[in-house]
Amino acid sequence: METASAAALTELRQVGILDCLILVVDDTDFNRTLITAMLRQAGFRRIEHAVDGIDALRKIDHEMPDLVILDIVMPGLDGFEVCRRLRAEERYADLPVLVQTALSNTEDRNKAFQLGTTDLITKPIDRNELLARVRIHLENRMLIQDLQLYRTRLENELAMAREMYGHLLPTAAIFDQIGRDSGVRIRHHRAVSSELGGDIWGVIPLPGGRFGLYLLDMTGTGVSAALNAFRMHTVLHELAPLASYPSRFLTEANARAVGLFESDERAAMIYGVVDPTAGTFSYTTASARRPILVRRGAATAILGEADGAPVGHAAESVYRTRTLTFGPGTMLLLYNNAVLAALPGDGGRAAERTLADLAVPALQAPGPDEACDRMVEALARAVGDRPGQDMTLVLLAKDACTFPWAER
Structure with missing residues (x-):
């Protein structure tokens, strides 16, 4: 049974994810509008758009989003290449990338995961599936960030303790x-x-x-x-x-x-x-x-x-x-x-x-x-x-x- 403090923490995280920055990457205006409407109706407040892969990389470099909803089939730089370039940089190692695709070929799906996709959503997009996957990956993102902050604080405290230890x-x-x-x-x-x-x-x-x-x-x-x-x-x-x-x-x-x-x-x-x-x-x-x-x-x-x-x-x-x-x-x-x-x-x-x-x-x-x-x-x-x-x-x-x- 969940304790009161654990329940309160869960509620805070659920509220907190609504302020997470989500980047929707799709070359089709209708798809961007549809996904944005689903997210806003669910309470998500910070949503940015990118019209292709190059635009996506530029905007990610300018401000790190908390989650990327990425179309695979785009002209020029497709979703596969965007994933590959993101995962090639250590700072984007934990960035959740939620791929939306109509590809049914198993080989293409495997390729997406091999290049670093976090999860897949099949087109046409189902609202409930989209929101469920967005929430779970944002919650995981916040948990990872909390753990990273805790680890950094602990490492700093241990370093300080070792320095004090050396003075003995x-x-x-x-x-x-x-x-x-x-x-x-x-x-x-x-x-x-x-x-x-x-x-x-x-x-x-x-x-x-x-x-x-x-x-x-x-x-x-x-x-x-x-x-x-x-x-x-x-x-x-x-x-x-x-x-x-x-x-x-x-x-x-x-x-x-x-x-x-x-x-x-x-x-x-x-x-x-x-x-x-x-x-x-x-x-x-x-x-x-x-x-x-x-x-x-x-x-x-x-x-x-x-x-x-x-x-x-x-x-x-x-x-x-x-x-x-x-x-x-x-x-x-x-x-x-x-x-x-x-x-x-x-x-x-x-x-x-x-x-x-x-x-x-x-x-x-x-x-x-x-x-x-x-x-x-x-x-x-x-x-x-x-x-x-x-x-x-x-x-x-x-x-x-x-x-x-x-x-x-």
Whole structure:
């Protein structure tokens, strides 16, 4: 049963089509007059005429009609050619063309549809048939226009959201500061999907050349995931006084997230502190993936440990801190869940090992820029044509005194 709002919308459309512009194209004055009289009697107010195909194209170019009622058999430029020229231009792709014809030959009818005719009306024209077809195609036209406007508005809003999203990510100035203070070079890569995602990452400078680094991956996609990512960005930077202590930092972030998220919303997260003096990466995880560490010249990568309940699951969750040696000649790779989900396999520990095996040759590059490029290329080859969500890779390389590229 149609709701009151749907019925009102239908009524508005029916009223709206009466103001649509209809172009009647026929070389016979009597036919133009007859069709116009039928349309005006039904309430259509905006009707224009064209006396042949050339006149029709000129008037369509001057003002786009909402529907064309087109005769096929005309001297000079016939209806077939008018259709062909209209459909050759993208701007006329959705323009309804209602052909009136006395042709009964199946081949001619097929030709009309092949050239882009929307519908056919047989001569002599029946009033009820004409009005029914005009109404349905104008209603479809209005529906298509509404959908196009909605899509344009949605695309603009998504573009704005993605731009805002980009402002949450670390800037080149922060990378430069981290490089000067710690000797650690940071590079990253994001593969953005068609949907708005909820993964963010960032750095928090700390005293003594140390810095904290987080990568948070919201479950799901869309506006809800993005809004939660924005909220968590604010929360994480409010917790900067705790940033030297990974387990306390993540425990408090989780407690706050429980109050922000809906009951079924969760996030995976890794947070760690790089201490260049001690040569360590101390980190804690909440349902996040294991960090991958590669030492220059090593044949295999080291996979860290990862556990912990997802962020937002339970306020009482507590997270433990682990430590990896992160000294000169070492590169560290962090990544979100979508990276593993895009790889062949079940996205579990086997996929982590696959990614680690890809990382070993890639991260043997002489510098972080080339290493990041090689890692992205290796991942692209492994993923192939599989569709994916937003994928994030963060690469850390230590340190300036070891790698000649650090001076560039």
